[in-house]
Amino acid sequence: MTRTVPWQPNTIADLRECLDRITADGTVPGGVIAHGTFDSEPGFLASGVVAPECGDARPGPDTVYDVASLTKVLAGWPLVGTFLRNDLDTPVSRLLPGIPAEAPGGRVTVRQILAHTSGLRADTRLDQYRNRTEPLAELICGEDLIAEPGAGHRYINRGFILLGLALAHSRGRRLDELAAEFWQRLGMTNTTYGPVARSAQVAPTEQRLPGAPRLWGMPHDDNAALLGGVAGHAGVFTTPADLAAFAAHLLSSHATSGPQGRWLTASMQPQAAIEPGLDRGLAWILADDGRVAHHHGFTGTSLYLAPATGRYLAICTNAVYHHRDNRTRLAPLRALALKAITGEPVGAPN
Structure with a gap:
């Protein structure tokens, strides 16, 4: 049985500070970080607003985000x-x-x-x-x-x-239909392929044309939209709470050698080098000498798993609301998240 390593308060504080900073500087309208271990209740850090269109609605565990390429590992x-x-x-x-x-x-x-x-x-x-x-x-x-x-x-x-x-x-x-059955078994009741109805709990993404409404409940990925919102590479909408449930299930199955856990183990075998320190497994990016699996979504989302410690971390933002170059703008938060999940001493980057 995996011995879970709980999150330390100073690590959580650093993550909160970084999330607050990128909200305050306009990188994102707001966002949520879910963190936990497979044998504990998830914790959530939230900052900012869902989006200006949503009034003063604050993001939280049940806010719905277009997770873009996280579809690859969720479906x-x-x-x-x-x-x-x-x-x-x-x-x-x-x-x-x-x-x-x-x-x-x-x-x-x-x-x-x-x-x-x-x-x-x-x-x-x-x-x-x-x-x-x-x-x-x-x-x-x-x-x-x-x-x-x-x-x-x-x-x-x-x-x-x-x-x-x-x-x-x-x-x-x-x-x-296949994905929905899988998500239902895991209790991921708010995870679905789009489109989803607009509401204050659904985070809008990009404004494609000046003066036009933003994409809101419609897939941000053009190619997923051409396929009616249902594709293997993008199109899924989910919540921080459901990402926590997904991560906890995978890590629990890994700890008990269940079917999904065995699949995760097989998928964390390096298949190709990406760059020094990062390899590609089966779908997942591998870091920390293969001990951490993670994946990003273009809209401003990320999911991190550390089977050896039983810990997970998920980031949900709608970073493309203001800027398309979210990869560089989210880099400080994503770098901090990767250090946090590996268990290294961290401090919020300047």
Whole structure:
């Protein structure tokens, strides 16, 4: 049984200070950090407002956020572990109808997609397929590869779109239905594919045109929107409380060698180097010599898991509300979160 390591008050205080700072300087309208261990009740830090459109509504555990690429680990990754785990080294041409084995993308495997070593086109651009009549999987796999499959790491959304299609085909059901059943089993009652109804508890994201309404309850990702909001790479909306429930379930299953825990263990084996100190496992980014798994979402979200200590941390913000360059603007909070989850001594960055 894993010996959980509780969060220290000074670490929580540092995280709160950093969240307050990026709210005060306009990086985000507000946000929530969920933290805990799998055998304790979650704690929540909140700052700012949901958004100006929501009046004085404050963000909290039940605020709904578009989590963008966290969809990959909330939907695609656990469903692959449930339904396609024995097919990790199977080419997608065998999992989807109508794809010739000689198609450039047809030989890409499930493992390579999860590891972002597929060599598929890096730009998603599903809008280029408007007015085409061929099935989407055939169009994606028919494109020339940009690298030999397995040759190296490059973050690719198209692979997870293919995984979503393969999951739906393998089970004869829509991807959102499969995901909803999984989330319901974990008690994640506020997690869903969009669109969701606008309310003061739903965080708006970006204003695409001056004077036009912001995206609010609609997927921020253009390609997920083109797919009706349901895709393997983006489109999920969830809450800090549900992210805590998801993380606690994975870590508890890991501690007891349950099915999802075994899948997490397998997924934390390095598949490709990203940069010094970071590797890609199956979907997850690995840090701290492979002891921490994490993933980010473009809208301003992150999820961190440390199975060895039983700890998790989730960040929910709508950082794209003010700025699209959220990667650099959120860097101090994300760096602090990574240090906190590894158990290193931390201090809020200046």
